[in-house]
Amino acid sequence: MEIARTQDYILMRLSHGEDIIKSIEEVIAEEKSTLLIVTGIGMITDFELGYFDRGQYIKKTFKEPYELTVLQGSVASEGDPRMHIHATVADKEHRAYGGHLLKGQVWMSNEIGFLRLKGVSSKRWMDKEKGVAILHVSQVTG
Numbered sequence: 001m002e003i004a005r006t007q008d009y010i011l012m013r014l015s016h017g018e019d020i021i022k023s024i025e026e027v028i029a030e031e032k033s034t035l036l037i038v039t040g041i042g043m044i045t046d047f048e049l050g051y052f053d054r055g056q057y058i059k060k061t062f063k064e065p066y067e068l069t070v071l072q073g074s075v076a077s078e079g080d081p082r083m084h085i086h087a088t089v090a091d092k093e094h095r096a097y098g099g100h101l102l103k104g105q106v107w108m109s110n111e112i113g114f115l116r117l118k119g120v121s122s123k124r125w126m127d128k129e130k131g132v133a134i135l136h137v138s139q140v141t142g
Contacts, residue, residue: 028083047087074122123135
């Protein structure tokens with residue numbers, strides 16, 4: 001894993017075989033001052049996407065390499081889970097699949113960026129009525 005950090009951005013490049021979710025968790029572990037917006041591209045293999053349906057995921061597992069055309073989501077400064085990340089992938093026939101990224105391994109390389117939204121407080125907590133963790137944001141004053 002290669003990482004570059006500035007005041008506003010974090011950029012990481014992951015290598016073949018690295019675990020995408022664990023790598024993101026490692027990078028964001030100390031990032032708790034604001035909301036992070038996540039974006040990324042690359043290739044992915046041995047991954048699982050989920051469609052959220054009434055409190056549970058309908059999961060689909062993919063074993064072959066796919067093009068990771070979009071990785072997008074957010075990381076709250078507080079809560080469990082802090083991350084909410086979706087992926088859109090494409091196969092060799094140019095068919096696209098998408099959903100919550102539940103697990104995945106890098107195939108060849110991934111480029112993942114994080115944008116820090118300064119002045120934003122963010123928390124994600126379970127909404128028992130909806131059965132899902134919901135992001136709550138507010139502007140920090142002062």
